[in-house]
Amino acid sequence: MFQLRQSDSRNRLLGALAPEDFARLAPALERLPLHLHETLIHAHEPLSHAYFVETGLVSLVAATEGGRIEIGLIGCEGLAGVPLVLGTDRGPFLGIVQGGGEALRVPAGALREAIDASPALRNVLSRYVLSLMIQMGCTVYANAELNVEARLARWILMTHDRLNDGAMPLTHEFMAMMLGVRRTGVTAALYVLTGAGMVRASEGRITVLNRDKLKDLAGDTYGPAEAEYERLLAEA
Amino acid sequence: MFQLRQSDSRNRLLGALAPEDFARLAPALERLPLHLHETLIHAHEPLSHAYFVETGLVSLVAATEGGRIEIGLIGCEGLAGVPLVLGTDRGPFLGIVQGGGEALRVPAGALREAIDASPALRNVLSRYVLSLMIQMGCTVYANAELNVEARLARWILMTHDRLNDGAMPLTHEFMAMMLGVRRTGVTAALYVLTGAGMVRASEGRITVLNRDKLKDLAGDTYGPAEAEYERLLAEA
DNA sequence: TGATAAGGGTACGATTTCGGACACAGCGAT
DNA sequence: ATCGCTGTGTCCGAAATCGTACCCTTATCA
Structure with a gap:
C-alpha cells in the first residue's frame, strides 16, 4: 500500500492545500468509484465519510414526498459531506451521483481531527462551504425570478464547469427533475438554446458551444459562487 | 463601562455558549440598535463586524438589476455576517434590517481570534451556519415547487419564530419583494390564509392564529432547518 | 381641514408553466 | 423479427402567475 501524492489528485481543494495539510489527510484518503445514481449521502444518517470528488458529479438534493429538487452541485472542485466540515x-x-466518476473519501473522524489540527485546512474547507452557500443563494434567486430557459442555461454552465467535457450525458428527464420543471419544459427550452447556437443536443448528450451566450441568459445567477x-x- | 453578562443577551447562540466562550467574546461585544431598512451588510465589501441579533429581523438578500430576493432570514437565533465565521x-x-430591534456586534478580528482559540465556539457557530444552509436549501425547494400560498405560509412561520410577537408589522409590498412575487399575489394568498383561520391581517400587521395549519400548508419546507x-x- | 403618501383591494388580458396524452425513433433482448 | 424500454418531440386545455392599471381607505402632517 502506497501513499497518495498530492499530484495524484484531480480535486481542486486537495490541490490547493498546503503540502503539510495534504499530508495530514493523505493516509486516510481512499480512492473509490462513483457509480451513476448511487446515493452517496443519506438524509438524517451519520456520515461515515466525506468525499473529495475527483471526476463526475454529485448533486445535493432536497427530497420530500412531493418530489426531488437539486439544491447544490458538486464536482472536482468540491467536497460532498459538508456537515462534517461544520461540526456534525x-x-x-441527499448526495446523489449524477455523473459517474471517482472520489477520494476520508473517514469522518480523520477529517475532523485534521480540521481541528490545522487552521489552514479549516480555512480552505470553510471557504468552500461558503462558495456552496453562495451557489445555493443564487439558486434561490434563480428559482424565484428566472424562467426555465435561463435556469437551464445556468445549470448547463455549472455542470460544464465540473465535467469540462465536450459531450455531457444529460437526458431531458434528468434535467427536468433537477430544475423542478416538466420534461417537456426542458425540451422546449433546449430547443431555444440550440437555435441560439448556445448548445448542441443529441441523443442524451449536451455539447456546450457558446459559454458567453449562456452566461448572458443566466445573468447574475451564474458567477458569484464561481468568483x-x-x-x-487564489488566497489559499 | 461594564462587562456584558451572558444573561443580558437575548441571542440564542450567545446563550448557548459555554461561559468561558461567552467571556471570550464579551469584552468585544457592543450593543447597537437595528434601524428598519438599514443595510447592515453590504455585498462585496469587507465586513467590519458580525451581528448577533437580539431582537428584530435581518434578511439575507440576493440583489441584481432584476430585483431583490430574500435568501435567508436571521433573528434572535442567529448571526449576521456568516462569511466571517467561514474564514473570509x-x-x-446583502443583510438588510427588515424588523427594527437590537444587535450585539463583534469586530471581525475579535470574532476570528475567538473562533481560532475555541473549538467549542467554532462548533456552535459552524453548526449555526449549517442550519442557515439548510434554511437556504429548503428555500430553493420552496421556490421551485410551492405555490405562493405555501411559500407565504412558510415565510410567516419563519418570521413568527424570530419575532415571537403577536402582531408582526409586515406589508404586502414587503412580503411580495421577499418572496419574489407580485404584491397582489400576496394579497390573494393572504386572503386564503385568513379565510382558513391561519392568520389575521390588518393594516400592515399579521397575527398568527394557527401554526399547525400553516405548517401543513408549508409542508416539509418548514421544519428541517429549525430541527x-x-x-x-441541545448538544452545545 | 385638506393635501399627500402609503397600504391595500380588485379587475383584466397576457404569458408561462403545468399535467397529461400520444407518437415516434433507436436500441437491446428474446 | 418482434417486443419493450428509454429518450425525445408535439399537442392540448387548465391553472398559476404576471404586468398593469385604477380606486379606496387610512394615517400623517402642514
Whole structure:
C-alpha cells in the first residue's frame, strides 16, 4: 500500500492545500468509484465519510414526498459531506451521483481531527462551504425570478464547469427533475438554446458551444459562487 | 463601562455558549440598535463586524438589476455576517434590517481570534451556519415547487419564530419583494390564509392564529432547518 | 381641514408553466 | 423479427402567475 501524492489528485481543494495539510489527510484518503445514481449521502444518517470528488458529479438534493429538487452541485472542485466540515455528522439532504466518476473519501473522524489540527485546512474547507452557500443563494434567486430557459442555461454552465467535457450525458428527464420543471419544459427550452447556437443536443448528450451566450441568459445567477471559489483558491 | 453578562443577551447562540466562550467574546461585544431598512451588510465589501441579533429581523438578500430576493432570514437565533465565521471577510449578499430591534456586534478580528482559540465556539457557530444552509436549501425547494400560498405560509412561520410577537408589522409590498412575487399575489394568498383561520391581517400587521395549519400548508419546507438548529442547541 | 403618501383591494388580458396524452425513433433482448 | 424500454418531440386545455392599471381607505402632517 502506497501513499497518495498530492499530484495524484484531480480535486481542486486537495490541490490547493498546503503540502503539510495534504499530508495530514493523505493516509486516510481512499480512492473509490462513483457509480451513476448511487446515493452517496443519506438524509438524517451519520456520515461515515466525506468525499473529495475527483471526476463526475454529485448533486445535493432536497427530497420530500412531493418530489426531488437539486439544491447544490458538486464536482472536482468540491467536497460532498459538508456537515462534517461544520461540526456534525448528518444533514437533511441527499448526495446523489449524477455523473459517474471517482472520489477520494476520508473517514469522518480523520477529517475532523485534521480540521481541528490545522487552521489552514479549516480555512480552505470553510471557504468552500461558503462558495456552496453562495451557489445555493443564487439558486434561490434563480428559482424565484428566472424562467426555465435561463435556469437551464445556468445549470448547463455549472455542470460544464465540473465535467469540462465536450459531450455531457444529460437526458431531458434528468434535467427536468433537477430544475423542478416538466420534461417537456426542458425540451422546449433546449430547443431555444440550440437555435441560439448556445448548445448542441443529441441523443442524451449536451455539447456546450457558446459559454458567453449562456452566461448572458443566466445573468447574475451564474458567477458569484464561481468568483468566490476562485478567490478562495487564489488566497489559499 | 461594564462587562456584558451572558444573561443580558437575548441571542440564542450567545446563550448557548459555554461561559468561558461567552467571556471570550464579551469584552468585544457592543450593543447597537437595528434601524428598519438599514443595510447592515453590504455585498462585496469587507465586513467590519458580525451581528448577533437580539431582537428584530435581518434578511439575507440576493440583489441584481432584476430585483431583490430574500435568501435567508436571521433573528434572535442567529448571526449576521456568516462569511466571517467561514474564514473570509466578504460575501455577495446583502443583510438588510427588515424588523427594527437590537444587535450585539463583534469586530471581525475579535470574532476570528475567538473562533481560532475555541473549538467549542467554532462548533456552535459552524453548526449555526449549517442550519442557515439548510434554511437556504429548503428555500430553493420552496421556490421551485410551492405555490405562493405555501411559500407565504412558510415565510410567516419563519418570521413568527424570530419575532415571537403577536402582531408582526409586515406589508404586502414587503412580503411580495421577499418572496419574489407580485404584491397582489400576496394579497390573494393572504386572503386564503385568513379565510382558513391561519392568520389575521390588518393594516400592515399579521397575527398568527394557527401554526399547525400553516405548517401543513408549508409542508416539509418548514421544519428541517429549525430541527437542525434545535439539535445544535441541545448538544452545545 | 385638506393635501399627500402609503397600504391595500380588485379587475383584466397576457404569458408561462403545468399535467397529461400520444407518437415516434433507436436500441437491446428474446 | 418482434417486443419493450428509454429518450425525445408535439399537442392540448387548465391553472398559476404576471404586468398593469385604477380606486379606496387610512394615517400623517402642514
